[in-house]
Amino acid sequence: MLTPFDDNYFMKKALEEAQLAYEKAEVPVGAVITHQNTIIARSHNLTEQLTDVTAHAEMQAITSAANFIGGKYLKDCTLYVTLEPCQMCAGALYWSQISRLVFAAEDEKRGYRNMGTKLHPKTKVKLGVLAEEASSLLKRFFIEKRNLN
Numbered sequence: 499m500l501t502p503f504d505d506n507y508f509m510k511k512a513l514e515e516a517q518l519a520y521e522k523a524e525v526p527v528g529a530v531i532t533h534q535n536t537i538i539a540r541s542h543n544l545t546e547q548l549t550d551v552t553a554h555a556e557m558q559a560i561t562s563a564a565n566f567i568g569g570k571y572l573k574d575c576t577l578y579v580t581l582e583p584c585q586m587c588a589g590a591l592y593w594s595q596i597s598r599l600v601f602a603a604e605d606e607k608r609g610y611r612n613m614g615t616k617l618h619p620k621t622k623v624k625l626g627v628l629a630e631e632a633s634s635l636l637k638r639f640f641i642e643k644r645n646l647n
């Protein structure tokens with residue numbers, strides 16, 4: 499059955515955020531956090547603009563979702579992110595006790611799984627949603643970056 503607010507729908511919203519990062523010459527990673535099928539936080543990578551290595555999309559989304567909820571735990575929330583989280587973001591997700599993580603492209607080198615970082619036992623994971631779209635945007639970004647240098 500088709501529902502309008504499924505994982506593909508929200509991952510598309512995260513991809514729109516990734517596109518915004520791309521347009522700012524940031525590594526194109528975008529994220530949204532949902533609660534009861536409503537987007538409560540959206541963000542994209544801003545490490546260059548903020549000259550801050552912690553300004554990953556997920557970190558900003560976690561902070562803004564917690565502000566929205568008015569509590570630090572992201573119970574009944576889902577994070578949609580276009581690239582597998584790194585160990586820093588996975589660590590922050592651990593502390594947030596988020597209910598669900600959905601990511602698109604896998605990051606074999608710097609993803610949290612390869613780094614051996616564990617999420618919270620309460621966190622369910624789904625991967626590969628719109629992975630093709632997410633990784634082609636990342637590939638395009640890195641090819642263009644290489645050609646500029």
Ligand SMILES: [Zn+2]
Pocket residue numbers: 554556583584585586587588
């Ligand atoms: Zn990260």
